[in-house]
Amino acid sequence: MVMRNIWIRDLNDSAGPFATVVMDATHDTADATEQYRLRWRDLRERLVDAGADDATLAVLDEAVTGAGAPDGTAGRLLVADSARVLLDRHCEVPPERGTASWGPVPDLLAVLSSGSDEVPTVVVAVDRTGGEIRAVDGSVETVSSDATGPVHKANTAGPGEGGADARVEETWKRNAQAVAERVDKLVRGGNAGLLVVAGDAPARARLRDELAPASAEIMAEIENTGGTVPEQVDDTVRAAADDVREQRRVTAVTSYATASGRTDGLAVTGLSGVAAAARAHAVETLLVDPSAVPETSGPAADVLVRAVVSADGDVVQARPGDDVTLSDGLGAILRFPVGPAA
Template sequence: MDTTRLRELVTGDGPFASVYFDDTHNTEDAAKQRELTWRDLRARLAEQDASEVTLDALEAAVLGGEPPVGRSGRALVATADGEWLDRHLSEPPARSEARLSRLPYLVPLVEYGELPPPHVVAVADRIGADITAVDEHGTVVDALTVEGTDSHVHKVRRGGWGHRDLQQHTEELVKQNIERAAERVAASARSTGASLVVVAGESQARKALLDALPEPVRGHAVEVQPGGRKPGSGEDELDRSIDELLADAVRARRDDVVERFTAELGKPTGLAVQGLEAVTTALREHNVATLLLGGLGSGGNGDTGDNGDAGGEVAEVLTGPEPALLALRENELTAQGIDAGDTRRARADEALLVAAVAVGADVISVGERVDLTDGFGALLRHD
């Protein structure tokens, strides 16, 4: 997960109320179910002494606004100063979370809210294409229609001496329209750094568009059958196809991180470490490129749970005045010139993610793909 947009969050003042829940909206009573879910979450936060201001800010966010379409999860983080984070998750969390703590709790956001890679979708026909580009933050940055002319861009049905000339003219117009669309698709792909280009629409048009794309962009392009430019032309099927492709891309990205981590860990001086001691040291030195989370689970309302330690208790670390100042022992922080009175204890499943955001590291949940010591690993920037 790209943590760029979380920087402001981790520099704010707590306590933070972190809420995660199933926000699926696919039944007639979905709105009522959301209200009941929120009542439970609010009660759990109130038991942890969350302020009324914080609770009201969360309530306005949860119950207000447009509901999602279909299966969805929701992530919210707020303080008494207002709402800091409100994001729909690609899938509902395994269970709802309501935690009030000094630091924001981000593990479920990483587990269920990893954004797909930047991508471009082009739905083509003989006239042109509808193009949508999405950046690495999940934001639509380009949504436009590129069209040429529809003059004579139809199958010629009459014979006679002019038939061949008309047919050639039609084919040339179609070619120009497709080339114009391909140029725009390529420009959008380059500007967003898209690693996936989805091409849909009329069979001949999408094949022609694929052929017209420049090689670097064509290498990331995938042709799908559903969807067309006319209303009712399989939009739902197209959306499902795109969702599947994006989910595959997210899985592939996680698998790639695991492969690189395993390879580096196997080298005598590889750029990978695991375990709380090694990872906190790397974070303190701003030497983490990607923080890996194993099967940490969650601790619900701040209760103890499986957080990667052998005893089943919540793993803790020491923190200093700055988010990245982490250690397992006090002398490691005092050696940095930090007064012992300025150190505090914090949950590892909160402090390490906050530190990773602060140093500009990516964070990725690898689940059970690799057995990480203490539930944490890191790919390093340098040895």
């Protein structure tokens, strides 16, 4: 199963306690820097009142004041312990109100409510000579084959030019094969959930024909005539990633609804039922509606999120409008039944 919430799993490397901060990082006015500083001062005071230690506060001070502000509206999610920042992510939509908490477990419900899971993405711009590839980690490389043949066809037909055109097309094909081989490797190695391909239609088609099925299935295309990653590609990546996230979410919710309608015990709901399944490492997908989790159950729900991710389970945010019933805002699709249904 593709691990979609590995960023949560990384938080398990620390014993805590943890400071969790969700704040508005919007930077679209002349006084945005000063407003950002004031918002952080307010959240910092909440952490002090909650008992956060000086070392953790210092770690967060450096992270908040040392990072460049994004342009436009944005939110920022931070989790830190006394040694380092464990999570630092920007999200496109700022929170309605900032939150700051201190405790033995990160406030993962607040993080889930304000952010979205990452979609590891490979981006490639292709043309007849090869392609420029941006890997999941952001590194960029240019790839082409060792073919030394021509890449341009003759403008006019003439004796022998049919054979020349065939050689040109063979060069194009070999270049596409070289790019596809590298893309497939980066998709596998980066556990990518999305492949964005820019280029003109013939170049994209040649690459698609050479890709492994696993890469072709996650491919999204944009029109671009150059052989370098275009500046506007990030807008396309964000839109395509949103589509991937929503498809995953809807699939999980639908699967839970289907499992809940059966009697085989492969779906449970409520804090106690989900906790029992998590202790048995039986949870395949945990559904959480943070708005429906009782305030007194919040810390327990945070523990459940960590436990499920540690056992290679997935976590999906449910929404109030979904056609499912989640007692305590929690439900789970199980790998195997537990308790009386086992």
